[in-house]
Amino acid sequence: MKTCKEVHRLVIEGQDRQLSRMERISVRIHLMMCGACRRFEAQMGFLRQALRRFPGD
Amino acid sequence: MNGANSTGDAVRDPAFETELQHLRPTLLRFALLHLRDEQSAEDVVQDTFLAALQGRGKFAGRAQLKTWLVAILRNKIVDRIRQRGREAPLPGLDEDEGDADAFDALFAADGHWQEKPAAWGNPEASLQQSRFYDVLELCMKALPENLCRVFTMREILEMETEEICKELQISTSNCWVVLYRARMRLRECLQLRWFGEGVPAE
Numbered sequence: 001m002k003t004c005k006e007v008h009r010l011v012i013e014g015q016d017r018q019l020s021r022m023e024r025i026s027v028r029i030h031l032m033m034c035g036a037c038r039r040f041e042a043q044m045g046f047l048r049q050a051l052r053r054f055p056g057d
Numbered sequence: 058m059n060g061a062n063s064t065g066d067a068v069r070d071p072a073f074e075t076e077l078q079h080l081r082p083t084l085l086r087f088a089l090l091h092l093r094d095e096q097s098a099e100d101v102v103q104d105t106f107l108a109a110l111q112g113r114g115k116f117a118g119r120a121q122l123k124t125w126l127v128a129i130l131r132n133k134i135v136d137r138i139r140q141r142g143r144e145a146p147l148p149g150l151d152e153d154e155g156d157a158d159a160f161d162a163l164f165a166a167d168g169h170w171q172e173k174p175a176a177w178g179n180p181e182a183s184l185q186q187s188r189f190y191d192v193l194e195l196c197m198k199a200l201p202e203n204l205c206r207v208f209t210m211r212e213i214l215e216m217e218t219e220e221i222c223k224e225l226q227i228s229t230s231n232c233w234v235v236l237y238r239a240r241m242r243l244r245e246c247l248q249l250r251w252f253g254e255g256v257p258a259e
Contacts, residue, residue, distance in 0.1 A: 003168025009237075016211065016218045016236050036173040043244055046180045051212040055087055056190040057121050 002026050004037055011041050015048065073113060077106050080123055084130055090197065091134045091209050097141075101133040108133075135214050139224060177252050189251060196246035200239055207232065208239035 002010075007030045010023055019027070031038050084105065088098035108129050109116070116125055165171055183189045197205055207225065210216045216224075222232040 003164075004170050005164040005168040008163070008170075012237050012240055013233060015240065016233055036170045039174040039176050043174055043177055044240065046177055046183075047240065047243060047247075048212065049180060050184060050189070050193055052215070053184055054190055054193060054213055055083060055127065056184075056187050057124060 002030050004030075004034060007031070007034070007037050008040055011037070011044055015044060070110075070113065073110075076122055077109060077126075080126060083123065084126060086194075087127065088130060088134060090194065091206075091214065092137060093202065093206070097137060101130060101137055104133045105130045131214055135216065138210065138214070175248060175252060183251065192247065192251045196243050196250065199246060200242055204235055204239040204242070207235045208243070211236055 007027055010019060010027050013019070014023075014027070031041060081102065084102045085098055088101050089095065092098050092101065105126060109126060112129075116122070163171055177183075197209065200208065207221060210221045210224075211218065218229070218232055218236070222229050225232075227235075
């Protein structure tokens, strides 16, 4: 079972490299159970979305 | 005789040129964020205008003019970085950036969050406000230059990590660490300067 710290690291690395299958599965399982990490993942997704739209319409 | 030395600009279009002029400061700022050099920024914006005047027919109002110009500009900037990267590797990016545990403070010894991440609400609400992009730009500029450069290449210019490492002649693991740090700092800055105060309603 991965800790929040480990999952946070994988979530952030997943923005820049393809995670392995095992990594992806362990992240998924953790996120199902952890609201804090889910919010962190959402923040990373938001960042990407915002930067793709920068400097706005 | 209109002094045209390239194809496609035989017909002058003052209204269009005025619109371009109007967007010039925004484009310059965007270019400067990536290139950090006024002359290069001027050059790529000029190239973008030339391409826009030549490709006027292709535009035909399908997208917002600004969105279309930024897309062209982005390509010009990537080309410029590719030329430049081989000449001048990124300064000051070495092993001391490899301190990946700088964010240990976020977590307790048992690996749990010290302070749980906040909910950022409905992202669309933020993304539709122009003031949000000002804050985002401010936060990017607050990053140390090397972090900002790698990060904007990755996220705004949408270059692949592999290529960024190659262009800047840094190791892949170093590249990841830099991106990691940039993301964490940006997150912190947005939390503080945007979501911390007037969080848009969900």
